[in-house]
Structure formats: C-alpha cells, structure tokens
Amino acid sequence: MVSRVLRGRLLLDHIGPTYTEVLKRQMESSASGAQDRLINKVIDKGLCVACGACVGLCPYFHYFDGKVLAMARCSRDTGRCVEICPLIDRGDIALDKMTSDVMNTPEIGPYKKIIMACSLDKEINEKAQYGGVVSSLITYALGKDIIRSAILTDAGDGYAPAGTVARSRSDVIGCAGSRYTASAGLEALNMAIKTGEQKLGIVGLPCQMEALTRMRHMGSDGENRANSIVLKIGLFCTWALDYRSLFADLRNRGLREPILKCDIPPPPAGVFQICTRDGWREFPLNDIRPFIKKGCSLCQDMTAEWSDISVGAIEGIDEWNTVVLRTDLGLRLMEQATEDGVVKVDDLPKKNLMHLAEASFNKKERGRLTRGEIR
Amino acid sequence: MKGISQRSGDIHLLLQGNEAIARGALEAGVVFCAGYPGNPSSEIIETLAEAARDLPIYVEWSVNEKVAVEAATAASFTGCRAIVVMKQNGINVALDFLTNLTLSGTRAGLVLVTCDDPSGISSTNEEDARIFARIIDAPLLEPTTPQEALVMTTWAFELSEKIENIVMIRSVSRLSHTRTRVLINELPSFDPRPHFDTGLSFHTFPVVAKHKMRHEKLDLARVLFEKSSFNHYEGAVRPELLIVSSGCAWTYVTEAVDILELSDRVGTLKLGTTWPLPKGFLKKHLAKCDRVLFVEDVDPFLEDNVKSFGADICMEIGPKEYMGKASGHTPSCGEQTPASILRVLGRLFSVDWQDHAFMDKVSPIVKDIAPPREFGLCPGCPHRGSYYAIKTALAWDDRDGFVSGDIGCYTMGIWPTGFNQVKSVHAMGSGLGLASGYGKLDRFGFHQPVVTVCGDSTFFHAAIPALINAKFNGADVLLLILDNSATAMTGFQPHPGTGKTAMGTKTDPVDMEALCRSLKVDVEVADPYDMLSTAKIIYRNMQQKGPRVLILRRKCALVEGRERGFPYKMRVDQDLCLGEECGCDRYCLRIFRCPGLVWDKHAQKAKIDGVICVGCGICSDICPQRAILREERE
Structure with a gap:
C-alpha cells in the first residue's frame, strides 16, 4: 500500500511543477534594481525602522499609518532611496563626523559640551517630555529666524504619528512630547525641500540624523538638499516601537485612542505609560518589547551622534534634559537661548554622565552583535 | 438597423447575423423578447428593442439570464411567441430553469438563442453551449450564414410549437457579427391575445413520465430534421x-x-x-x-x-x-x-x-508593423482610478491583501492596466461569493484582507445573493461596487439602476444604497477620480469587520465623453518632468499606464497624446513632480 502511494507520488514528481507553479514563475519578475535591493535587504526582512528618508523622493514609497511601504516597482539601477537608507551598509561612503576641537568618545560620539537643561516656558513644560528643551530651542530658533520652519512629528490624526512642518510656536507646541513609535518624519522633510523650503530645522531620531548625513552624498541633488537644513536636533533613542502591531495589541487590552501622551520613564521603572481620555495607563515594558522595530536592534547610536544638539532624559531628574552640544551651531544656539532666558542650564552630574556613556556603549555592543547575527 | 421593422418582404437588406436572427423572430410574429447583454449576443435584443418603436412587441433587458428565460416562458405559457437571448455563459445561469422547463413543456413558440464566443475573444471562457441542448433534451439548430439564421429562427418557432418545447439556436461570434445581404420576408400581423388556459398546468411531475415525454418530443424533432433543408x-x-x-x-x-x-x-x-x-x-x-x-x-x-x-x-x-x-x-x-x-x-x-515566396517577402516587412498591444482600460476610465485607489490601500495595509474580481470591463484588473490587483475572476457575482468565503477563514488563521469588486449591472445580476450570504453568515467582506452607471463592456445597455428600460421607457431606478442599507450593511460612496481620498476610505474599511459596501461612482468615460465631455486639456510641462531620472522612472507610463500618456522619445520625457487623452485629469494627481497640468478647456 505504502509503496503504491509512494510510486504515485514519484510519478507526480516526475511530471514536474503544476500549472499553477509554472504560471507563478512566469509572473515573477527578476529583481535587481536599486529599489529591489532596498526592498530585499531592508523592507522584506522587516528591518525598516520607518525613518522616512526614502519617502517623498519618488512615488515608489509611501509612509502610511506607521509603516514605510513599497507602492510599486522602480526599474532604475541606481537610486537615492538605497543611498540614503541608514539600514543599508555604507560601503565606501565615509561620512564626515565633525573633527576639530571636540571630544570624541567611543560611547557618546563627538561633542563640545554635555550639560543638563530645562525650559523656562510654562506652556512648553506642561506638554513636553522632561525638560522641554527641544520644543524651547525650536521655538527659539524659529523666533530668531535661525530656521524658517522645522520638521517635527505630529500626534497623528486618526493614524500613526507622522512628520509635519512647523512654522510657529503653536505648531511646535502641538508636536511637543515623545511618540516612541517610528513615524517617518523625514518624509515631511523631503516634501518641504520639494516645495523649495530653505533654512530648515529638524528634530529626529539617531537613524534619521544618520540619514541626513548620508543625504549629502546622495544622487545628484544630495548636497543641495543637505544644505537646506541648518539645524539638526537629535533625540536619544534606545529603540522605536512598531505603531500598528503595538496599538492593535493595546486596543485588544482595552486602550481607546486618541493617545494624548506616552512615556517610558528611565530605569528602573520598567513601564510604558500612555495617557488617553480615560487617563494614564501603565503596561510592563516586557509586554511592549515584542513590538520594538526589528531594525532598531542593529542600531549602534543611542545619542544621535550626527546631530548639532542631542537631547534626552536624565535618570532621576525628571524636570531636566541631558543635552549634548556637538557643533558650533549647537553650542551657540544653547548659549543664546540661555542668555535670552528661554532655557536654564546646569552641569550634568558625573554619575549621570557615566550612566549615559554606559547605556550608549551597551547599545553599540548589542547593535554590533545583532548586526553580525542578522547579516 | 434601418428597415428592420418594415412589414413588407421580398427585398434584400444588409444584415448582421444578430439582426437577421431578430428579423427572423419578427417574421415568426414574436411579441415577447428578453435577454441579458453579453458579447456576441447583445445586438439581437437591441435590434428588437429598436423594432419595438414601430411594432407592437415587448422587449426587455432582464436582470439576468435565468429571469430572462422565465419571463419569456410566461409569454409562451399564455400563447405568445417569445425569444430569449444570451451569450454562452448565460446558459449556465439559466440552466436550472431550462432543465425543468423541458420537462414541463411549453405552449406558444419559445426560442432560446445562445451566441457563443469561440476563443473567448470577449468572454471569460469559450464554453460550447451546444452541450446543453443534449442536457436539457432540446432541439438544436446551427445557422451558417445570416440568411440561414433568419430562416432558421422563423422555423424554430414552428418547431417549438410542434413539439411543445423550447428550441435552441446556436450562433458564434463570426456569424453574429458578419454582415451580408439577406432576403427578408413579410411580417405577420401581431395579435397575440395572451391567455393562460387554467385547464393546463406546466410542471415536471410525474418526473419519469415527463422525462419520457421529453424524449418523445425529441424523437418528433428528429423526424422533422430528416427532411430539413438545413442539412x-x-x-x-x-x-x-x-x-x-x-x-x-x-x-x-x-x-x-x-x-x-x-x-x-x-x-x-x-x-x-x-x-x-x-x-x-x-x-x-x-x-x-x-x-x-x-x-x-x-x-x-x-x-x-x-x-x-x-x-x-x-x-x-x-x-x-x-x-x-x-x-x-x-x-x-x-x-x-x-x-x-x-x-x-x-x-x-x-x-x-x-x-x-510571398510569405518570405512579406513577413519581414509586416513583422514590426503591428506593435504588441495589451488589454487596457479606456482613457478617462473610472476603473483606473478605482484600481489605483485599491492598489494604494492594499499596499498601505501591507497584510498581503488582494482583490477578488468579477465580470465587466474591470475584469481587466487582472492585467497591468488595472495594476494586476485582481487575483481571481470566474462568473458574474462570484467575486463576492468567493469573498464571503474568505471572510469566514479568520477562524483558521487567515488574515489577508480581501476586497471584492463588481460592476453595477453585475451587482443586480448575481451579487445580491452573495451579499445576503455575507450578511447572513457574518463574513468580513468589503464589496466595492464600481458603479459607472452603464453595462459598459457589452455596449451601454440599461440595467435596473439606470432608470431606463430596453425600450427606452423611464423607470424608477433601483437604489443600490437603499438595497444594501435594508440589509443593515454599511454603505459609503466615494469618487474613483479622487484616488487618494478613496484609498483612505478603502483602507479604513479594510480595518473593520463584517460586510461593508463602498460604491465607487463615476460615469463610464465613454458615456461621459458623449454626454458632456471632460473639463480639461492636459499638458506635460517637460521642464518639470523627470522622465527616467531618480524620483520618477516614467511613473505615469510604467505604472499608471493611461494610454493618453506617451513617451516623447526626442525629449526623453512624458507627453500627452492629444488624440487619445479625454481630459479627465486624474494623472495630474499621480505625477510626483506635478508636471502633468490640467488646463481648463476653452
């Protein structure tokens, strides 16, 4: 009996692929272009962190409701999408980190000064995360015409948060607060550049700051694009969450949108806090970890080393931010803002600096290990 | 066709096969004509509807082929000669009634015309409907020329009355659409006086006895065929x-x-x-x-x-x-x-x-003359906008969703013109039937979203039972009714939603929104020309449970072109156009593929083909550079 069944199977195998299989093979196109490389190496592997650098350069990528999506297939051999993606190995491109008169530590990267600061603006303090330094500096830079508009992340209007262009104090305050979900803010940058905007400021995650540095080396117009940005404020980041799967899960746990505010307090809290119209709710961080973007595990940059100013929380000092001033522009802006009474500054306690360096170093190590595993 | 309803005979007209069949039916004194449009059969009912302006006959486009045969049979039962017309696929729809009808028998002459489409030139299959004559034990006639089609159709009514059963005529595309000189005969007087003789009854019982009788009727037909001049x-x-x-x-x-x-x-x-x-x-x-x-x-x-x-x-x-x-x-x-x-x-x-020698000379010359052509939606076709919105929503959703397709122009969604979105097409209404099945697979871990499309005419024809099934069984189904207000693919025949009958009579249109709402199914309406907004509505609906209907409403571009024309004159600003450069890669030509957009080889940029473009303007919204400009027509 068994042998008969086997013989039957062998006979079928001998016939070869089924008609359906043959038709499917005929329909599959060979994939070898620039966009194909990005899709194969990043998107299809689930490594895209939704920085948005590739979105808005062409019609082939969209960011929608928390995801970067390939909408159609481009046939070009070369493309800016693959050149700017921070998840693609840099290859020969040497990116220029600033060199002169800076400290360059292996943990925190290049910087001129590390301090702690907080906003003196009550309205901002109410809405912003921790010290409110980012919102205050952006508002200040807009007011002083250091920048004409700023690329920020909105609160998401029925969808996941997304990039937006802020031109006024109220625009900035509307965007205040951390999102913790990847939200492709660079799409808004690309769209703004398309409409000819100049003197742009941008607030973004480390991956986005790296993409901006790659931008200068990208395609024929990378340099021009990069030159339209004058101020880059980077946010400390351990990882970002995948909006869709996270909120699908939280909805199942009875959470009702819209989200007013979220927070991941520094260790040892170990919780993810969300404020909705129903009030604050807490979820154990371990329940949230499955929704971390897979690509974030490859990242070796916690403190946004490619920015003018990097800003993050401080363990144990809720009302203040850690601020890493990396460039002359960053240093000058902070000095002016302090002089004009927008922010106040203080020395960062040594203990906190050591913690920061340790956490940053750990992220680099994890990233290096994971990169080895995945690649 | 001019002269189709003239009463005198003995003259020649230049008639298409389908017109000859219509004239043959008129010469037999047909008074009741019903059918459902479908290539290559549609002109028969259209010709009869035209004749109905001059002659006291009734002609209808029925909601589907089964209802068409049933309606025509009612005329036969009351003593009026009737003809029912469909394409080969239609026989499948009507078959359930037909297999029982030939057991019950008929009264006045009843003729069923099927126009088959060998090679499936405009069909989903190339079914041979002759096999059904055997299945239902009905006599079958096959004309070869329009002249014979006319004579055969007239005779079919006599045969039907002689054997008291329905008679089938099978035409094929080439005959239906061939035009030749045809000798016509005088028309009889039309005085049907319908009456249902309540002393008679028409049913299938006792089944075996009726089956035997059916065979005897066939034997009688055989005797008549032996002497037929058609052989x-x-x-x-x-x-x-x-x-x-x-x-x-x-x-x-x-x-x-x-x-x-x-x-x-x-x-x-x-x-x-x-x-x-x-x-x-x-x-x-x-x-x-x-x-x-x-x-x-x-x-x-x-x-x-x-x-x-x-x-x-x-x-x-x-x-x-x-x-x-x-x-x-x-x-x-x-x-x-x-x-x-x-x-x-x-x-x-x-x-x-x-x-x-001739072939060797000619073949290299003609080799490149005919460019390869693919099936394409017309310029301005609202289905292009619909499929673009569907494609966008499915890509945004990113759960490997797909479209369950149906029968109409929008069947072309299986090809690049519809962005290859449609993954299955079978019979009318089947897209929704399949979707109602996919919509129950979640319990086994199936989470790919399924969107199904059907046209307005198809919705009335066969999708309604499937919608009720989805409602009844609580299936997660998103039905997009691509409402272009016409049975466009078969030539703009009216349907229950258009507010006009085959004979041009005004009628209260069936309100498909109200129909869906009566089932307590959520209904929304969107504009397929507004592709981005429509995509968002589709996306939002895809995140919901249970049966939902979204009507994408825009008049067929061919109808709109005839009635009002389009508002824009389109132009490509070639200074803005990126052509093949990074940021575009001929997006409008390679992806959007409206035939009104062509490649300017000299400039290496896109341009508008002014002859093809109708000026609907939607391509302007997909150009990443906004280089395709809408300019108001003077």
Whole structure:
C-alpha cells in the first residue's frame, strides 16, 4: 500500500511543477534594481525602522499609518532611496563626523559640551517630555529666524504619528512630547525641500540624523538638499516601537485612542505609560518589547551622534534634559537661548554622565552583535 | 438597423447575423423578447428593442439570464411567441430553469438563442453551449450564414410549437457579427391575445413520465430534421473524405475546399439540425466513404455524437477512420479559421497551400508593423482610478491583501492596466461569493484582507445573493461596487439602476444604497477620480469587520465623453518632468499606464497624446513632480 502511494507520488514528481507553479514563475519578475535591493535587504526582512528618508523622493514609497511601504516597482539601477537608507551598509561612503576641537568618545560620539537643561516656558513644560528643551530651542530658533520652519512629528490624526512642518510656536507646541513609535518624519522633510523650503530645522531620531548625513552624498541633488537644513536636533533613542502591531495589541487590552501622551520613564521603572481620555495607563515594558522595530536592534547610536544638539532624559531628574552640544551651531544656539532666558542650564552630574556613556556603549555592543547575527 | 421593422418582404437588406436572427423572430410574429447583454449576443435584443418603436412587441433587458428565460416562458405559457437571448455563459445561469422547463413543456413558440464566443475573444471562457441542448433534451439548430439564421429562427418557432418545447439556436461570434445581404420576408400581423388556459398546468411531475415525454418530443424533432433543408451534402458521389461540419466552420470548409480545388475529391456534409441528429440522412452519407473529418467550433459535439451513432450502425456502414479533435487533426480548443482547415486538408491531401515566396517577402516587412498591444482600460476610465485607489490601500495595509474580481470591463484588473490587483475572476457575482468565503477563514488563521469588486449591472445580476450570504453568515467582506452607471463592456445597455428600460421607457431606478442599507450593511460612496481620498476610505474599511459596501461612482468615460465631455486639456510641462531620472522612472507610463500618456522619445520625457487623452485629469494627481497640468478647456 505504502509503496503504491509512494510510486504515485514519484510519478507526480516526475511530471514536474503544476500549472499553477509554472504560471507563478512566469509572473515573477527578476529583481535587481536599486529599489529591489532596498526592498530585499531592508523592507522584506522587516528591518525598516520607518525613518522616512526614502519617502517623498519618488512615488515608489509611501509612509502610511506607521509603516514605510513599497507602492510599486522602480526599474532604475541606481537610486537615492538605497543611498540614503541608514539600514543599508555604507560601503565606501565615509561620512564626515565633525573633527576639530571636540571630544570624541567611543560611547557618546563627538561633542563640545554635555550639560543638563530645562525650559523656562510654562506652556512648553506642561506638554513636553522632561525638560522641554527641544520644543524651547525650536521655538527659539524659529523666533530668531535661525530656521524658517522645522520638521517635527505630529500626534497623528486618526493614524500613526507622522512628520509635519512647523512654522510657529503653536505648531511646535502641538508636536511637543515623545511618540516612541517610528513615524517617518523625514518624509515631511523631503516634501518641504520639494516645495523649495530653505533654512530648515529638524528634530529626529539617531537613524534619521544618520540619514541626513548620508543625504549629502546622495544622487545628484544630495548636497543641495543637505544644505537646506541648518539645524539638526537629535533625540536619544534606545529603540522605536512598531505603531500598528503595538496599538492593535493595546486596543485588544482595552486602550481607546486618541493617545494624548506616552512615556517610558528611565530605569528602573520598567513601564510604558500612555495617557488617553480615560487617563494614564501603565503596561510592563516586557509586554511592549515584542513590538520594538526589528531594525532598531542593529542600531549602534543611542545619542544621535550626527546631530548639532542631542537631547534626552536624565535618570532621576525628571524636570531636566541631558543635552549634548556637538557643533558650533549647537553650542551657540544653547548659549543664546540661555542668555535670552528661554532655557536654564546646569552641569550634568558625573554619575549621570557615566550612566549615559554606559547605556550608549551597551547599545553599540548589542547593535554590533545583532548586526553580525542578522547579516 | 434601418428597415428592420418594415412589414413588407421580398427585398434584400444588409444584415448582421444578430439582426437577421431578430428579423427572423419578427417574421415568426414574436411579441415577447428578453435577454441579458453579453458579447456576441447583445445586438439581437437591441435590434428588437429598436423594432419595438414601430411594432407592437415587448422587449426587455432582464436582470439576468435565468429571469430572462422565465419571463419569456410566461409569454409562451399564455400563447405568445417569445425569444430569449444570451451569450454562452448565460446558459449556465439559466440552466436550472431550462432543465425543468423541458420537462414541463411549453405552449406558444419559445426560442432560446445562445451566441457563443469561440476563443473567448470577449468572454471569460469559450464554453460550447451546444452541450446543453443534449442536457436539457432540446432541439438544436446551427445557422451558417445570416440568411440561414433568419430562416432558421422563423422555423424554430414552428418547431417549438410542434413539439411543445423550447428550441435552441446556436450562433458564434463570426456569424453574429458578419454582415451580408439577406432576403427578408413579410411580417405577420401581431395579435397575440395572451391567455393562460387554467385547464393546463406546466410542471415536471410525474418526473419519469415527463422525462419520457421529453424524449418523445425529441424523437418528433428528429423526424422533422430528416427532411430539413438545413442539412445538405455537396461533393463527389464517392468522395475520398467526408467532412461533417456545422455553423460558421462550414463556411471555412467550403472556402478551404475551393482554395485547394478538392471539390471532386471531398464531400461536405453540412448539418443545420445538430441535435437530435438526423440519423437517416447521416447514415446515407456516412456510407459514402471510410474517412470522416469533423470541423466545428470549440467542442467535439458533432464529432462525439456522430461517432457514437457510427458505432451503433457500424455493422451496416462498416468501420470508419474518424478524424477531428480526438485524433488531433483539428485543434481541441479555440476558434476555427479558414487557415486551420487549410492546414488540415493540406496535410491530408499533401497540398502545399502556402505561397512561400510571398510569405518570405512579406513577413519581414509586416513583422514590426503591428506593435504588441495589451488589454487596457479606456482613457478617462473610472476603473483606473478605482484600481489605483485599491492598489494604494492594499499596499498601505501591507497584510498581503488582494482583490477578488468579477465580470465587466474591470475584469481587466487582472492585467497591468488595472495594476494586476485582481487575483481571481470566474462568473458574474462570484467575486463576492468567493469573498464571503474568505471572510469566514479568520477562524483558521487567515488574515489577508480581501476586497471584492463588481460592476453595477453585475451587482443586480448575481451579487445580491452573495451579499445576503455575507450578511447572513457574518463574513468580513468589503464589496466595492464600481458603479459607472452603464453595462459598459457589452455596449451601454440599461440595467435596473439606470432608470431606463430596453425600450427606452423611464423607470424608477433601483437604489443600490437603499438595497444594501435594508440589509443593515454599511454603505459609503466615494469618487474613483479622487484616488487618494478613496484609498483612505478603502483602507479604513479594510480595518473593520463584517460586510461593508463602498460604491465607487463615476460615469463610464465613454458615456461621459458623449454626454458632456471632460473639463480639461492636459499638458506635460517637460521642464518639470523627470522622465527616467531618480524620483520618477516614467511613473505615469510604467505604472499608471493611461494610454493618453506617451513617451516623447526626442525629449526623453512624458507627453500627452492629444488624440487619445479625454481630459479627465486624474494623472495630474499621480505625477510626483506635478508636471502633468490640467488646463481648463476653452
């Protein structure tokens, strides 16, 4: 009996692929272009962190409701999408980190000064995360015409948060607060550049700051694009969450949108806090970890080393931010803002600096290990 | 067709096969005509509807083919001659009624015309509807020319009344759409006086007795067929080869025999009454020769039936070499052509019929003349906008969703013109039927979202039961009704939603939103030209549970073009256009693919083909550079 069944199977195998299989093979196109490389190496592997650098350069990528999506297939051999993606190995491109008169530590990267600061603006303090330094500096830079508009992340209007262009104090305050979900803010940058905007400021995650540095080396117009940005404020980041799967899960746990505010307090809290119209709710961080973007595990940059100013929380000092001033522009802006009474500054306690360096170093190590595993 | 309803006869008109069938029905005094549009059958009802302006007859486009036969049968039961018309697929829809009707029998002449589409030139299949004549035990007639179609149709009514059963006529695309000189006859007076004789009843019981009666009716038809002038033999008294053929294929046979000058070596048996077979007539001619070749369109219907009969009488006529589809002498599928028959006969008689010198000269010249062409939605077609929105929403959703398709112009969603979004197409209404099944698979871990599309006419035809099924069983279904306010693919016939009947009478249109709402199914309406907003609505609906209906409403571009015209004159600003550069890669041409957009080889940029473009303006929204400009028409 068994042998008969086997013989039957062998006979079928001998016939070869089924008609359906043959038709499917005929329909599959060979994939070898620039966009194909990005899709194969990043998107299809689930490594895209939704920085948005590739979105808005062409019609082939969209960011929608928390995801970067390939909408159609481009046939070009070369493309800016693959050149700017921070998840693609840099290859020969040497990116220029600033060199002169800076400290360059292996943990925190290049910087001129590390301090702690907080906003003196009550309205901002109410809405912003921790010290409110980012919102205050952006508002200040807009007011002083250091920048004409700023690329920020909105609160998401029925969808996941997304990039937006802020031109006024109220625009900035509307965007205040951390999102913790990847939200492709660079799409808004690309769209703004398309409409000819100049003197742009941008607030973004480390991956986005790296993409901006790659931008200068990208395609024929990378340099021009990069030159339209004058101020880059980077946010400390351990990882970002995948909006869709996270909120699908939280909805199942009875959470009702819209989200007013979220927070991941520094260790040892170990919780993810969300404020909705129903009030604050807490979820154990371990329940949230499955929704971390897979690509974030490859990242070796916690403190946004490619920015003018990097800003993050401080363990144990809720009302203040850690601020890493990396460039002359960053240093000058902070000095002016302090002089004009927008922010106040203080020395960062040594203990906190050591913690920061340790956490940053750990992220680099994890990233290096994971990169080895995945690649 | 001018003159189709003229009462006098004995003159010639230039008639299409379908018009000849219509005239034949009028000459038989038909008063009730029903059908559902579908290529190649549609012109029959259209011609009759035109005649209804001058003649006291009734013509309707029914909601589907089954209802069409039922409506026409009511006329027959009350003593009025009736004709019902459909394409081959329609017979499937009507079959349930037909198999019972032939048991109950009919009264006044009732004729069923099926127009088959060999090679599926504008069909989802190339079904051979003749097989159904056998299944339902109905006599089958196959005309070869428009003239014969006219005469045969008139006679079919007499036959139907003689045997008190429905009679089938099978046309094919080439006959239906061939136009020749046709001699018409006088029209009778139309005075039907319908009355249902309550002393009679029409049902199938007792089943076996009625089945027996049905066979007896068929035997009676056979007797009449034996003497029918629709069957004839032409050729040598003792031919080397007997060709048995019917329908259009017979005209190809005579052409091939002429070209190859085989008329004194070959005998041609033309059968017009192909079911039941005229056995006596057939036997006489089968005895003439030992080699028999069958030539017919699509399935080996004649071939199988004649071979079976040949086996019955083999002791009398001796063994034969039968050649046809089974033996591989003729192709087993696809439409017959004069060339396909030349090929067979050339091989059998060792005649080299091709002029190789001419072919060698011509083929390199014509090689590149005809560019490869793919199926495409018309410029301005709202379905392009619909599919672009669907494609966008499915990509945004990113759960490997797909479209379950249906029958209409939008079937082309299986091809690049519809962005290859449609992954299955079968029968009318089946897209939603399938979707209602996908919508219940979640319990087994199936989470791919399914969007199904159907046209407005298709919705009324067969999608409503599937929608009720989805509602009844709580299936997660998103139905997009692509409402272009016309049965566009078959030639703009009115349907229940258009507010007009086949005869042009105004009628209260069926409100499809209200119909859906009465099922407590959520209904929304969106504009397929506003692709981005529509995509967002589709996306939002895809995140919801249960059955939902979204109507994408825009008039068919061809209708809009005729009625009002489009507002824009389109222009590409080639300074802005990126062409093949990074940031575009000919997006409008490679991806959007409206035929109104063409490649300017010289400039290496896109441009508008002013002859093709209708000016709907939606391509402007997909250009990443906003280089396609909408300019108001003066």
